[in-house]
Amino acid sequence: MSEAEKNRGGGEKQSSAQNFDKRERFVYQDDDVIEKPFNWKQVARLFTYMKPYRKQLLPLVIAMMVLGTLTRLAIPAIVMLAIDEAIQPVSGEPDKGKLFMYAGLMLGLYIIQWAANTFRIRFTNIIGQKVIYDLRHALFRHIQKLSFRFFDKRPAGSVLVRITNDVNALQDLFTNGVVNLMMDCVQLVGIVIILLAWNFKLGLAVMITVPLMFVVSSALRKRIRFAWQDVRMKQSRINSHLNECIQGIKVTQAYVQEKDNIRFFHHMNTINNKAWNKASALNQTFGPIIELTAAVGTFILFWYGSVLIQQQELTIGLLVGFANYIGNFWEPINRLGQMYSQLLIAMASSERIFEFMDEKPTVGELPNARKLPPIRGDVTFDSIVFEYEKDRPALKGISLDVKAGQSIALVGHTGSGKSTIINLLCRFYDPVQGRVLVDGQDIRDVTIESLRSQVGIVLQDTFIFSGTIRDNIRFGRLDATDEEVEEAAKAVRAHDFIMSLPDGYDTEVQERGNVLSMGQRQLLSFARALLADPRILILDEATASIDTETELRIQEALKTLLQGRTSFIIAHRLSTIRHADTIVVLDHGRIVEQGNHDELMAHRGVYYGLIEAQYRFLSA
């Protein structure tokens, strides 16, 4: 077996690769299959992105395009004149002077054509790049605003593909495609007019094959379009899978599942490859159809042309001119065929881009949303019902009143709805029924920014961005000074470990902070939250990754952090929430108990059971 084969998954490749089709290990939604008819409205929508450049660069491009096309159309006419008037005049002797004049004219036209094309390509590249930049920017800006529900449904890889591959697929269209399309159309119309004007019968005869070619090629179009859509979908799945594999590489290696992953990737790669080959093969059928049509057209030209010359209805110069124009005629038709494929690829991509662009945030702002003024921190959950998926309620009538400055601990079995309560308070989702009030105001009536900027959240899986430690803490409040950043770090006892890093606060941490321990990342997120100084603070399993010793050290810091703020603390380690003002016990989306530690212990209910179970577990 060759090394390449081994890498692709070994000898059992065929049969096992096919089996993967039936396996459920990696399931990617076919949200990417969009089957809409070819849509000119969408083309028009795509071209609205050219609007900003309509006045600046577009006139230049059009001027260059017209100049280039006119010179191109003029050259065969000059050849015809040179033959009929200078080389072999119908009457009289050959004329050298005229021949030089026509040769000079042709040279001049070629130079003009070259200059016009050079500038046109330069300007179109500039416009194309600007349009792609704008489109990518608009898509990114839009995706940033989309709600959690959108991301729940889509793997990160498929979102990435739309911003990268799909936008790139439009690049060719905007840089050369559109202008070439216009030039080719103008050139074709020009040639048809000239040929019919020169000799109507011959003109008609050589173009007789064109309608036939259109009938055959249009039958192919639909198939080509779907084939390219299929390619994009398969690529999107590969990207989703890649993203997942790279993110989960540690788990894969820990469970020694690399071979399985490689085989699955091989399977996906193979079907992508097949889809691409199919689309590409269909694409290439355009070329031979055009070549065949061109060959028949040329045969008709010389056969019928020589008949007309014999009948003295045509001169040799005209025949050569015709031959030149016919050469120039098939070339744009061939390009239009390719252009059509390019347009199809671009259509498939633009459909996918616009599908995202048309996605509305499920958590939206009312048109008259007010800015939430600086809050005290009272929070009320009023008869909240919520479901992530239809008819599967995650919260079933939650009512809870929290006074400003109180600390609330949310406890309960896994999946009981603790994080969901927090998600609703941050307005990552909206309840199906009921209201969440902050300082007596329904949070749906205020702007999202004014709400979230007053709510701080520290998650167990803290996200560290690539950049310095200082930048990461400053993420809490971008205008904080270096001193404020350091003060926040000192308050949460992060300063010492930061100073032990090679460049202290200026140490670069890689994306996701892989060079830091979980506990260190956690401390950074505490500093980040402290710097943001929110009135409401949420700690979702925030101390789970901190060892008991560090935890003891930061308990004091946490006291400072929580002081004067309304806080919601979710912790499985129940020792950490013992001092909360109110402990809320959840079970299957309902509040089943509520009170302080002593009250709930005396009650000997669910909370008591949880404490007992944890105590037994720790002492076992």
Ligand SMILES: Nc1ncnc2c1ncn2[C@@H]1O[C@H](COP(=O)(O)OP(=O)(O)OP(=O)(O)O)[C@@H](O)[C@H]1O
């Ligand atoms: N994005 C989601 N899409 C669909 N269902 C979800 C989603 N997030 C949570 N759920 C479901 O909602 C229910 C409550 O989940 P939630 O995350 O609030 O539980 P939790 O009490 O915080 O659990 P844990 O202690 O394990 O973090 C669970 O049944 C869970 O499967």
